[in-house]
Amino acid sequence: MELLLPALAALLVGTGVYLILARALIRVILGLSMIAYGANLVIFLSGGMARNDPPLLNLDGPFVDPLPQALILTAIVIGFGTTALLLVLSIRAYQATGTDEVQSLIERDNPETITSYADPEHPSVSPEVATGDDA
Amino acid sequence: MNLLFLPILFPLLSGALLIVLPKRARATLAVISAGLNLGANLLIFQRTSQGEVLVMQMANWPAPWGISLVADALTGILLALSGIIGLLTVLFSLSSLEQPLRWGQSAQLNQAREHLGFHALLQFLLMGVHMSFLTGDLFNLFVAFEVMLIASYGLILLGNESLQLRQGFKYVVINLVASAIFVTAAGLSYGLFGTLNMADMAQKIAQHGPDPRITLIALLLCLVFTAKSAVFPLGFWLPNSYPTPTSAASAFFAALLTKVGAYTLIRTLTLIFPTETSIRPIILTLTALTMLVGALGAIARHRWRYALAFANVASVGYLVMGAMLGTQDGYAATIYYLMNSVLVIFSLFLIAALAEQLAGEDYHAEGHLKFYPWLGVAFFISALALAGIPPTSGFIGKYALITALFQNPSFLNTAVAIAAVISGFLLLYASMKIWRNFFWGESDAVHQVKLAGGMTGITALSVLLVIALTLGSSYAYQNASLAARQISNNEAYIQSVLQKEP
Numbered sequence: 001m002e003l004l005l006p007a008l009a010a011l012l013v014g015t016g017v018y019l020i021l022a023r024a025l026i027r028v029i030l031g032l033s034m035i036a037y038g039a040n041l042v043i044f045l046s047g048g049m050a051r052n053d054p055p056l057l058n059l060d061g062p063f064v065d066p067l068p069q070a071l072i073l074t075a076i077v078i079g080f081g082t083t084a085l086l087l088v089l090s091i092r093a094y095q096a097t098g099t100d101e102v103q104s105l106i107e108r109d110n111p112e113t114i115t116s117y118a119d120p121e122h123p124s125v126s127p128e129v130a131t132g133d134d135a
Numbered sequence: 136m137n138l139l140f141l142p143i144l145f146p147l148l149s150g151a152l153l154i155v156l157p158k159r160a161r162a163t164l165a166v167i168s169a170g171l172n173l174g175a176n177l178l179i180f181q182r183t184s185q186g187e188v189l190v191m192q193m194a195n196w197p198a199p200w201g202i203s204l205v206a207d208a209l210t211g212i213l214l215a216l217s218g219i220i221g222l223l224t225v226l227f228s229l230s231s232l233e234q235p236l237r238w239g240q241s242a243q244l245n246q247a248r249e250h251l252g253f254h255a256l257l258q259f260l261l262m263g264v265h266m267s268f269l270t271g272d273l274f275n276l277f278v279a280f281e282v283m284l285i286a287s288y289g290l291i292l293l294g295n296e297s298l299q300l301r302q303g304f305k306y307v308v309i310n311l312v313a314s315a316i317f318v319t320a321a322g323l324s325y326g327l328f329g330t331l332n333m334a335d336m337a338q339k340i341a342q343h344g345p346d347p348r349i350t351l352i353a354l355l356l357c358l359v360f361t362a363k364s365a366v367f368p369l370g371f372w373l374p375n376s377y378p379t380p381t382s383a384a385s386a387f388f389a390a391l392l393t394k395v396g397a398y399t400l401i402r403t404l405t406l407i408f409p410t411e412t413s414i415r416p417i418i419l420t421l422t423a424l425t426m427l428v429g430a431l432g433a434i435a436r437h438r439w440r441y442a443l444a445f446a447n448v449a450s451v452g453y454l455v456m457g458a459m460l461g462t463q464d465g466y467a468a469t470i471y472y473l474m475n476s477v478l479v480i481f482s483l484f485l486i487a488a489l490a491e492q493l494a495g496e497d498y499h500a501e502g503h504l505k506f507y508p509w510l511g512v513a514f515f516i517s518a519l520a521l522a523g524i525p526p527t528s529g530f531i532g533k534y535a536l537i538t539a540l541f542q543n544p545s546f547l548n549t550a551v552a553i554a555a556v557i558s559g560f561l562l563l564y565a566s567m568k569i570w571r572n573f574f575w576g577e578s579d580a581v582h583q584v585k586l587a588g589g590m591t592g593i594t595a596l597s598v599l600l601v602i603a604l605t606l607g608s609s610y611a612y613q614n615a616s617l618a619a620r621q622i623s624n625n626e627a628y629i630q631s632v633l634q635k636e637p
Contacts, residue, residue, distance in 0.1 A: 020308070032311050039315040039322070046326025068325060071274055075318050078281045082311055085288060089307070093300050105301045 005045055012038035024100045025090040036079040040072045139191040139204040141175035142265035150258030162229055165254040169222040176218030183211030184614050188631040199335035203271035203632050208618035213268050216477050220390050221261045223593055228383035230589025248293045248381055260286035267395050273331045274321050284310050290384045306376040313362045320355035334632035337407050337625055353408040364396030365448050367424040378440035382488030389447045390481035397454045405622040419459040423554035425452030430561030438496040439487035449558055450476045457536045466619035468535030471612050475528040478601050482517045485594040498569050502578035511574045513598040518566035520601055523559045528605040
């Protein structure tokens with residue numbers, strides 16, 4: 001048992017890292033969730049491994065440490081919020097770019113040449129000067 | 136000692152209320168809350184600057200079972216700074232969010248941001264920052280980081296346009312990975328020590344003696360905090376994502392969020408792991424690279440806030456370098472440079488916001504000195520302070536840092552000092568580039584445009600603060616030395632926390 005659960009945590013984190021480097025946005029999000037599961041499992045293991053021992057402090061019999069389980073709950077809730085945010089973000093990215101790929105989030109055009117200044121009423125600099133050259 | 140809870144309470148309550156209030160009330164409440172926050176922070180600073188270590192046990196659980204809020208001199212200095220920066224950001228945003236955008240994105244983006252909850256998110260960000268400065272518990276630090284990060288995700292994504300989505304996604308992903316590593320380290324340290332209270336952990340480590348497992352946990356934590364403070368190989372998320380939100384939020388991020396990473400690095404390495412001296416040369420080498428990369432990036436970019444984001448990376452490189460020295464003079468120099476860095480970077484971002492109002496994001500638009508001489512003066516002073524030219528506070532800070540480096544003239548320290556000096560010159564060149572291309576020269580196309588009064592006033596105020604830091608250097612350095620003395624020996628902190636009666 002002592003080898004199995006840490007090996008499982010390592011497997012989860014490894015899978016998660018592999019998924020984060022994938023091409024589709026949804027796989028990146030799945031990878032992040034996997035890494036979060038692996039991290040939560042590591043916290044769980046730090047409380048001591050036992051079978052059938054409840055995490056309650058006031059018993060006569062054996063019990064496991066409840067504090068790591070409280071820590072995991074906090075981490076799960078935080079992870080749940082950020083995963084929800086990421087999912088909405090990926091839906092919005094799909095709507096904006098029409099594709100599920102991470103490549104669509106990388107600036108294709110050179111961002112250094114975009115400088116359009118456009119207040120037709122009172123520009124302090126005329127547009128030709130503002131766009132300038134690449135010096 | 137309820138004073139310690141106020142910097143967390145005020146932003147929490149006002150952030151919750153700001154979500155539901157109508158627009159006029161939002162502005163008023165944000166200003167009032169930031170003002171009260173500043174008052175509480177200055178009270179804490181005034182008490183800690185006399186050497187007192189303030190401790191508060193949450194819900195009266197005795198340490199080490201409960202969560203402690205601790206304020207020593209370093210925390211007091213940082214709280215004072217964040218109170219000032221918070222109030223200035225709120226005041227600046229009141230006028231900057233009224234301005235239509237004039238480049239790239241849709242003109243009404245700022246109004247949309249204000250409508251969608253900018254002020255509430257800024258208050259939650261302040262709460263996260265204050266909680267991470269005040270906390271004395273490792274898992275509470277994780278929670279504070281998460282509050283801060285989620286608020287910053289919101290601020291970056293606010294407005295929901297293409298640029299926000301692109302940069303926001305990358306920022307969120309990298310920070311989630313760092314958070315997962317942090318929570319793993321917290322879990323491992325609980326398993327090893329049986330406690331998450333920083334003072335208790337420090338005591339147990341001192342009794343335990345050297346152990347590779349302790350070094351592992353220290354390395355994991357340093358990994359997270361160096362990623363948060365954008366040290367060289369882990370800092371590539373910063374230069375493209377920090378210019379994405381509105382200019383007020385951008386200025387706040389650059390001024391404070393990276394410094395939170397630097398602060399937690401200092402705190403864990405001096406309080407919990409003072410015996411882990413093998414980590415220091417590694418991070419010291421990385422900071423030399425950070426300073427150079429930051430300065431080179433500032434030269435390479437020719438949009439205002441993108442260049443300044445790289446300059447911010449270089450500035451934090453100096454901070455982390457000082458923190459890795461391990462000597463008391465090194466810590467004093469670091470803390471003084473931290474004060475300088477926060478104020479100077481904040482002023483530079485505000486000046487960039489004004490300049491963007493005038494001529495768009497690219498700074499290749501000559502001749503502005505003739506019509507906006509005071510903007511030129513403000514930029515000149517701030518840029519000199521950034522590059523470290525006498526007589527500014529930047530020079531005093533860098534001189535102190537390099538002197539501290541040479542107290543131990545090993546090969547590594549000399550190389551890092553050379554990198555620091557070269558980086559200073561490169562930052563000076565970047566500033567000269569901006570000066571030459573934006574302020575200097577003559578152009579028929581430039582004429583007077585009225586700038587918003589609120590924005591100009593707050594920018595002037597922040598540059599005056601930079602000057603005040605220079606003039607008041609001896610007072611500031613005294614506080615920095617006191618903080619350095621306190622963190623060099625963690626006994627006082629440990630005793631204050633563990634002996635405190637609830």
